[in-house]
Amino acid sequence: MAEFFRELRTTTGLNFTIFYDPFDARRFGYAFLMTCKLSVLSVVLSLIIGVAGAFAQGARFAPLRWVVAGYIAFFRNTPPLVQMYFFFFALGAITPTVPDDIGMEVPMVSSFTWALVALSLFAGAFNVEIFRSGIEAVPRSTVEAAESLGYSRLGAYRAVVLPLAFRVCLPSLNNNLVNLVKTTTLAYAIGVPEMLYVANQIWSDSLNVTEMMNVLLLLYIGLVTLLVWIMHRWERALRMPGYGT
């Protein structure tokens, strides 16, 4: 394989260093894993935020509802890149540092963690709204039936409301999660070595912008396709016989 790409370079000038240069292969491999890790973790965290936030929005305790409303307003109405900078520069500056193994002071919270926090909160804000629309589609009478069977509010939420709400809002959830995976590239801005960041390093060294661009696009298409496939599998597993198609 390495031979083939070396050949390709001499015959056509197309320079895919990541397929024959071990150094580039390794750093780009890590970058790919970094993007996967950032995507998976932020998808999971944003779902948790969405579920918890939508539950809190229905709470009787008004201040809790205000907090959720404020959170949504903030993260929905500001650009995600600005949020990323805010976490990294504003909050990163006031979090303590610890000495690393060679005695350098490094921040306790890594840029990866800040990126993860920013992305999860950003996508989570949309997820809260998405879940809420699903929850509002669950008939009040169905919830009352659960309550009549002794379910607490939380119990009814877990056993009845959420599973039904999920089915309603999966398509919009799908969209938001696809967006989230693509938005992980913003972590580039605070130096997280994910795919875009490392691709940039590689094309600065080898001047192969076009080649790396194509690799990047294909890999993102692959990742998003995988996500959409998983979501469709899930949608099918949740199908309710006798309802819809």
Place this chain on the structure above:
Amino acid sequence: MDTPLVSIQAVHKRFGDLEVLRGVSLDVARGEVICIIGPSGSGKSTLLRCVNALVRPESGRITVAGIDVTAAKLDPIALRRRVGMVFQQYNLFPHRTALQNVMMAPVSVLKQDKREVEARARALMAKVRLQGKEGAYPGELSGGQQQRVAIARSLCMQPDVMLFDEVTAALDPETVKEVLVTIRDLAEEGMTCLLVTHEMGFARDLADHVYFTDRGVIVEHAPPAEFFGNPKDARTREFLGQVL
């Protein structure tokens, strides 16, 4: 006489400006079947919903099997394992099979052993004449079948009292009967039942006592023979004249 299983005393309930219940009192002994009839909007559903605390009245007192339903710090789970409720619109959980619908609450609310609950649930499915439909989803069942699953679901909690709120009103005439037969079986086994119904024939045959409500008060109540044979109040006569 024993203390009644369900006791409702001077219950008042308003929604905003609308006084829906204006001092309703009635007692139901264990094993008794009572029917509540009356015009639309007279507060029948609200009254039933007060009994299992889906609605909290402003004043008055309700007790069920020794539990003070109107207490400020009511334990709803303790109450609702005693009181089953069946609704007009069945309200099954559409993402669970019929059997799962029946089993869910005893397993996850009462924390009962899953195998015991399953045995009981299967027996109840047979009792409501739905053997073979255990694996069907609500969307795959007819209205009458769904309603019988809903009855089995309530019974699986092993309640002392069953509340039925116009449970046949959404059904077509042929399927009404299959649901009424199920309720009759239940009543004949000695289950205490509070029914809101428009099925006058059913009330006459099955009830131990019939209550007629209008505009938030009980206008008249009597055993069915007397109630239907010789209604005293003019409003009762007018209502019966319309529906019979």
